[in-house]
Amino acid sequence: MQKEYSLRRARVANELKRSAGLVFAGNADAHLESSWRPHAHFEYLTGITNESGAVLLLDPAHSVASRREILLLPARDPEKEQWDGLRQSIGSALRNETGFATIMRTSALPMLLKDVASRVKRFSTLMPTAGVGEEISKDLAIWNDVCLRTPGCEILDSTNTIPTLRSVKSQIEIAVIQEAVDMTASGFARAMRFVTPGVNEYKVQATLEHEYAMAGGRGSAFPPIVGGGLNSTVLHYKENDQDLVEGDLVCIDSGAFHSGYGADISRTIPVSGKFTKRQKEIYEIVLRAEEASIRAVKPGVTLSELDAVARKIITKAGFGDYFIHSIGHHLGLETHDTCGPIGPLKKGAVITIEPGIYLPEEAIGVRIEDDIAVTEKGYKNLSRAIPKSVSAIEEAMRGQ
Incomplete structure (x- = not known):
């Protein structure tokens, strides 16, 4: 299935062209960890279903191929793992299992966003648009924050990109x-x-x-x-x-x-x-x-x-x-x-x-x-x- 997920990410990257995008797994309620499922967009692109708080950064314009898609995972917490199950350390085994050449901790996201902003200045929203009165999507909130600190940037609406791909099953x-x-x-x-x-x-x-x-x-x-x-x-x-x-x-x-x-x-x-x-x-x-x-x-x-x-x-x-x-x-x-x-x-x-x-x-x-x-x-x-x-x-x- 790794090839399938990689192909899906490549299709999204092709639509993004020279803009960057974020896809969030979402966070599990502490009391509902066992029944948690990630956001379907994240699962569709990664196949990962057991990493609450994970983030996918797509940066297809990066000059280094291994940095064009980065999987970010929360830091390990031994006490939490004793309650909810063991997680793997970042290493070759995890990279082979997930199909990602580059895996980092979510704590690295601000640094990565600063780098993206310095190069492309174009950001695409991939998560669903929030309804009136609802909290705006997390990726839009982040890109708004980045743009406040980055003159000349723009945010593009790509919210239909993943749903359109999902409408046609392999x-x-x-x-x-x-x-x-x-x-x-x-x-x-x-x-x-x-x-x-x-x-x-x-x-x-x-x-x-x-x-x-x-x-x-x-x-x-x-x-x-x-x-x-x-x-x-x-x-x-x-x-x-x-x-x-x-x-x-x-x-x-x-x-x-x-x-x-x-x-x-x-x-x-x-x-x-x-x-x-x-x-x-x-x-x-x-x-x-x-x-x-x-x-x-x-x-x-x-x-x-x-x-x-x-x-x-x-x-x-x-x-x-x-x-x-x-x-x-x-x-x-x-x-x-x-x-x-x-x-x-x-x-x-x-x-x-x-x-x-x-x-x-x-x-x-x-x-x-x-x-x-x-x-x-x-x-x-x-x-x-x-x-x-x-x-x-x-x-x-x-x-x-």
Whole structure:
């Protein structure tokens, strides 16, 4: 993977040209160290996930090749390491492991910035732009500070550079996402056999997550949604604490986490193992909309156009007001992956397609979601192995 990360950094450096940029891993909360993940931009460019406080300096105009990308790590703290785990000293082993020829401590950053300012006087912001009322991004704050001390410098907006690169997945990334989807398929297969009246939603969640782990995953990509009955109509239902009731539907939205990437799949199944006539009616409308939208996926189409395909079918069936969210999102290092300005999809994009109809007055919520990779001429449904038709779901629930 070192070659992959190096290529990504080279692409960013090519966009920066003669300006410098900073990417921050972010800092872990002392009480949440074990669950900490770096900022996705940092992980995308380095693959490093265990160095809270780390910084990447990109300086492509430097005359010395080994100084064009520098990894900066916080100083070692023996007491902290006893609590949170050992860290390596800076040396050849760490350089070989990370693929960085130059690694320094973060205490060297002021000196490095002074050197950059003396040479290029052009700085690019790479971290996401803060919203109104929020604290400005750390790189913009630093470049502002540098410019106060450096006459004639300028700050360039490059905040879309990394998201745009992230919007097109490499073959390696798609393969990892496929593995996460396959792990998710194992979880859904087990959950479909497990669901029965009287089972608590949380036990369904536990079944999913147990299967993810046994298949090689590292937990869930996001907190699973397991909503039965009225809870199936709540898009981001999170309690998962009610017993499933005979005659209800249960909407399951979940995905395994694997090597930094996650799946995101939704299936809606009958608690009793068989859809009622009304449930089947609603379900098959959503299914037609989802499958039509998937068939429309190809390079050049937009998510808005895919949304319109599904929405037209649902609206024609009389349920347009009950499709209350958009068709989907990019998928990658983040479940809702940060992928730059909304525009036409390119080959290599991975998206979700997830229409739904939600009828609280009937306690019927149906969402069907698949993970789709955009190919040269169309698409590949990464989650096609997970039962989706009415008959396939009923068979899966019978263990067939």
